[in-house]
Amino acid sequence: MSVLTQTEIEQRLLGLPEWEYYDNAIHAEFEFENFKDCFSAMSRMAFECEALNHHPEWTNEYNVLKITLTTHDAGGVTDKDFKLALAIEHIVEEDEE
Known part of the structure; x- marks a missing residue:
């Protein structure tokens, strides 16, 4: 699996506004109503x-x-991520409904 370019990553992130690209990975933070809901989603x-x-x-x-x-085997962000x-x-969207 090939590593995506920064341009490809930034383009794909347009459809994932909760996610950011830095340190060779994509990152997100989600807040739930309580611990139980968070753990259930996990x-x-x-x-x-x-x-x-x-x-x-x-x-x-x-x-x-x-x-x-990040895809450690490939050394960066890939389609798999x-x-x-x-x-x-x-x-997460299901939990918000």
């Missing part, structure tokens, strides 16, 4: 991670989830 995300065989770096503090995506970011966005 559990659903875990299934997507397994399905895509791609696992984020993430931290959870009470109701805040911080996620970093954006596929997972989109899946994560769908899960």
Whole structure:
């Protein structure tokens, strides 16, 4: 899998306003109503991670989830990171409804 250029990354981020590109990765932070809702979303995300065989770096503090995506094997951001970011966005959007 090939690493995306900065221009390609910036273009794709236009459709993912919660995400930013820095330090050779894409990053997002999501705030939930409470810890239970945050952890529930993380559990659903875990299934997507397994399905895509791609696992984020993430931290959870009470109701805040911080996620970093990069493809370590490729040495940067790839299509795989954006596929997972989109899946994560769908899960977060479901929680907001």
